[in-house]
Amino acid sequence: MTDARLRRGRGSLAVCFFAQGVTFALLVTRIPAIQDRYGISDSLLPAFLAAVPVLAGVGSVAAGKLVRRVAPSAVLRWAQPVVLLALLGVGAGERMWHVAVALSVFGLAVGALDASMNMLGVSLQHAYGRSIMLGFHAAYSLGGIVGASLAWVAVHRDVALGVSYLAVVVVVLPAALVGSRWYVDGGRGGGEEPGGGRAPGVLVPLCLVMTFAYIGDSTVSNWSAKYLTDVLGGSEALATVPYNAYMVTTLLGRAVGDMGVRRFGAVAVVRGGAVLAAVGFGVVAGAPGPWAGVAGFTLLGVGLSVLVPQTFAAARGDAEVARLNVFNYVGFLVGSPLVGALGDAWSYRGAMLVPLVLVLVTLRYARSFGVERDRYGGGHERPRTVDVG
Numbered sequence: 123m124t125d126a127r128l129r130r131g132r133g134s135l136a137v138c139f140f141a142q143g144v145t146f147a148l149l150v151t152r153i154p155a156i157q158d159r160y161g162i163s164d165s166l167l168p169a170f171l172a173a174v175p176v177l178a179g180v181g182s183v184a185a186g187k188l189v190r191r192v193a194p195s196a197v198l199r200w201a202q203p204v205v206l207l208a209l210l211g212v213g214a215g216e217r218m219w220h221v222a223v224a225l226s227v228f229g230l231a232v233g234a235l236d237a238s239m240n241m242l243g244v245s246l247q248h249a250y251g252r253s254i255m256l257g258f259h260a261a262y263s264l265g266g267i268v269g270a271s272l273a274w275v276a277v278h279r280d281v282a283l284g285v286s287y288l289a290v291v292v293v294v295l296p297a298a299l300v301g302s303r304w305y306v307d308g309g310r311g312g313g314e315e316p317g318g319g320r321a322p323g324v325l326v327p328l329c330l331v332m333t334f335a336y337i338g339d340s341t342v343s344n345w346s347a348k349y350l351t352d353v354l355g356g357s358e359a360l361a362t363v364p365y366n367a368y369m370v371t372t373l374l375g376r377a378v379g380d381m382g383v384r385r386f387g388a389v390a391v392v393r394g395g396a397v398l399a400a401v402g403f404g405v406v407a408g409a410p411g412p413w414a415g416v417a418g419f420t421l422l423g424v425g426l427s428v429l430v431p432q433t434f435a436a437a438r439g440d441a442e443v444a445r446l447n448v449f450n451y452v453g454f455l456v457g458s459p460l461v462g463a464l465g466d467a468w469s470y471r472g473a474m475l476v477p478l479v480l481v482l483v484t485l486r487y488a489r490s491f492g493v494e495r496d497r498y499g500g501g502h503e504r505p506r507t508v509d510v511g
Contacts, residue, residue, distance in 0.1 A: 131306025132246055132254065136261040138202060138239050138301060141294045142232075143265020144272070145209055148290060149228070150343075151273040155283045156212060160221045170222070174229040175451035181233025182451070186444025188234075194241035194440055195305035201235035202298045206291050213287035233451070237444045240434045244443055245307055247435055253388070256379035259431040263373040270369070325442060327487035328433050329449045331392075334480040335429035336453025337460065338399060338422065341477050342368050344458040345470070346419050349406070353470050356412030364419035371423030379428045388435070388491040391428050396484040399425030403478035407471050429484065436491050 211224030276286035346364040405418030464473035
C-alpha cells in the first residue's frame, strides 16, 4: 500500500470524524427545540433520549457482524449519509411518530457509523505503525465545537430547526460522499486481525475503561451547567462556560495525544489521563466557587480526552472494535441518571466523587493498553492484555 494512498485515507477519515462531531452536536444541543416542535412531554423525553444509544448499540453489534462479509469502509459509506438524512428528518417532521422514526434510524445508523469509522482508524494506525488514533478523535471534538457553535447561531437568530439542519446537511453530505472515495481499510478485510480472535472475557478491562470514560463525559455534558448554578452559585451566563472549556481542552488533549503515546507509550498516557480526570472531578467536588468549578471541568477535558481513543486503539480487529463501541453507549446511558439520582438522594458534590473513583479504577487496567512488537507487519504493535482480578 502506497504512502500516498494511506495519507488520502487518513485525511478522508478525519473528515468523516469531523462531520460526525458536527452532526451529533447539532442533535444534542437542539434537544429543547426538538421537544418543543413535537410536543414531547418532560416525562416522555427520557425515553426518546435513551432510545438513541440503545439502538446505537444494536447498530454497532450489527456492524460487527456485517464486516465479516464486507469491508468496514463499505459500511461507513452508507452509514454516514443515513445519519445525516436522519438528522434532517428529525428537523423536518411534523408528528411525534415522525421524530420517533427519525431518531430510531439515527440511532441504528450512528452505531454502525461509530463502529466502522473506529475500525478504519484502528486499521490505519496498524498500517502506519504508530499512534494516529487520537488525531481522528481530535477531528471529532473539533466538529463538536463547530456543531455546537452553529446551533448557538441558529438559536440566537431564531432559525427554524429544519432550516438549520438543512443548511448543514447540504454542505456536509456531499463532502462526506466525496471523501468516502478515499477510505482505506488498512490492508485488511472484515473480521479479525491476524492473531486476533481473543476470548470476549479478555476485553473486559477495555470495556470497563470505555464505560467509565463515557460516564465521566456524560456527567460533564449533562450536569456541568446545573452544577455551576445550583451548587456553586454561578450565573446562567457563566454556566455555559464549563462545557465549552471541556470541549476545547478535549480537543487540545487529543491533538497532542498521539505525540505523547509515541514518546511515553500508551500505558503512561492512559494513566496520566486517568489521574488528571480524577483530579478534575476532585476540584469540581470541592470547588469553593464557580470559577474553581470551571477550572475543574477544564482539567477534566485534558484527562478524559485520551481514554476513549486509546481504548479503541487497543482492539485487535473489527469485531473487537464493535464490541468496545457498545460500551460507549452503556456509559452514556448510565452516567447521567446515576449522577442525577445520587445528587437528589445525597448531594451533587458527593455525586461527583463517583466518576472520580471510576476513572481511578482505570489505573488498575492501564496495562491492558501496553504494546509488544512481534514479527507481523515489521513492527506492528499489538495490545497486551491483563486478567481482571
